[in-house]
Amino acid sequence: MKIISKTANDIFEAIRSQVQAQQLSPGQTLPPVRQLASELGVNRNTVAAAYKRLVAAGVAETRGRLGTVICETVGPGEQEGGIGHSRLTDLSSGNPNPMWLPDPALALAQRQPRLRLYGDAPVDPGFQDVAYRWLADDCPSPPEIDLAHGAVDAVERLLAAYLVPGDKVVVESPCFISSINTLRIAGLQAVGVPVDEQGMQADVLEAALAKGAQAVLITPRAHNPTGASVSAERAAEIRAVLERHPQVLVLVDDHFALLSNAKFHQVIPPASRRWALIRSVSKALGPDLRLAAIGSDRETSLRLRLRLASGTCWVSHLLQDIAHTCLTSPLVTEQIERARTDYTHRRNLLINALSSQGIQLGQPCDGLNIWVPINEDVEPIILHLAQRGWVVRSGMGFTVQEPVRGIRVTVSMMDADQAARFAEDLSLCIH
Structure with a gap:
């Protein structure tokens, strides 16, 4: 490793350049701080500052006694969606049932949208009113309303508004695949807190925050993958923990809000200074609609709007028109109610089939x-x-x-015969 200049910035740039030129490989350990400082004839604090910046930039990571190591190349990671194998029945996709998704073309035709131009309000005033009514009662105080391209996009933008690479974010364990990818690509450290039948465990959350986590991401209902929802008792415990850490960014991803059977219980305490409630239309109106409504405190909203301003990256008003029409349509509302009933029925088909094979799930579940x-x-x-x-x-x-031991089975398109055959086959594979 060649380093000529001796300032912290020069050391940082030299190492980063060698990584980009593939002269330093992923997994390669950098010299100990004391050793490199001696070789360069500089103070140890200078090298330590350079290494700290490398970690913050996602070039390297610290591994305790193993030292500072060049990071592995970030890949796309595991993705949601099916594999499309014609010979296999795909129960892995996490997708909603297409039969319950409204026709976006019909919704758009009913709306008769007008053309918008640069400088128009990023959030259509009519849809803003709909989103406010959807979110306000479940926010700790009257929210500001913003939009993003789905819940995952909202989480990514909100984290980027406050955090820098290397910061710790508390998530549920097991954790939603897209959340894991979002944190990894952003260079943030995921800190897992176990989930039981009542949601994220409050005592472990407290310990994670005490160790310096800057943000927490919570799924209040239909946690993916377990299907758990936060109970009233657990919500009170989580609020009490977060009350003692008002500076922590609290993100609540209520992705299944339109279809959930579970009651929403507030986990954000009034003392929280930075918070956001996110509700997506993907499960009820279709993943390709790419729209999520965000209710947040004013400071968080101002930061978010810097990244979602008209003229840079606002959410298409055509998508807003479709969502507005669907969310205010009695016919679509009835269709969503029928979808909720159907998904409950399909979950119960598999739960009962598994139970008949001696496989007990042990907790209530919601979701797909x-x-x-x-x-x-x-x-x-x-x-x-x-x-x-x-x-x-x-x-x-x-x-x-x-390591998480278990399997996730998507039931949104499963019928009674499939449920019985799958349960029997799983029992045979286990035993």
């Missing part, structure tokens, strides 16, 4: 998926299921720190 905990290596089971014609999602894809 069923989570099956498995107390052994899941990969052979997934392989055996594939040999029997089924594709499911491995729990390893939802891992934050500790």
Whole structure:
């Protein structure tokens, strides 16, 4: 490793340049601070400052006694969606059932949208009123309203508004695949807190915040992958924890709000200074609509609007028109109610089928998926299921720190016959 200049900035630039030129490889350990300082004839604090900046920039990471190591190249990671294998029944996608998604062309035709130009309000005033009514009662104070291109986009933009690479973010464990990818690509450290039948465990959350986490991402209902929802008792415990950490950014991703059977329980205390409630239309109106409404405190909204201003990256008003029409249509509202009932029925089909095979899930669930905990290596089971014609999602894809053992099964398009056959095959694969 060649370094000529001796300031912290020069050391940082020299190492980064060598990484970009592939002269330093991912996984390669940098010299200890004391050693490099001696070789360069500089103060140890100078090298330490350079290493700290490398970590913040996502070029390197600290591994305790193993030292400072060049980061692995960030890949796209595991993605939601099916594999499209014609010979297998795909239960891995996490998708809603297309039969319950309204026709966007029909919704747009009913709206008769007008053309918008640069400088128009980023959020259509009519849709802003709809979004406010959808969010306000579940926010800790009257919210400012903004939009993003779906819940994942909202989370990414909100984190970027406050955090820098290297900061710690508390997430649920197991964790939603897209959240894991978002944090990894942004250079943020995911800190997993276990989820039980009542949601994120408050005592472990307290410990994570005490160790310096800057933000927390919570799913209040239909947690993906487990389907758990935060209970009233657990919400009160989480509020009490967050009350003691008012500076922490609190993001609540209520992605299943339009379809959930569970009651929403507030986890954001009034003392929180930085917060946002995110509600997406993806599960009820279609993933390709790419729209989520965000209610937040004023400072958070101002920061978010710098990244979503008209003229740079606002959410298409055509998408807003479609969502506005759907969310105010009695026919679509009735369709959403029927979808909620149908998804509940399909979940129960598989839960009952598994129970008849002696496989108990042990917790209530909501959402489009069923989570099956498995107390052994899941990969052979997934392989055996594939040999029997089924594709499911491995729990390893939802891992934050500790390996997650289980499988996620999407039930949104599952019928009674499939539920019975899958339960029987899974029982055979396990036993």
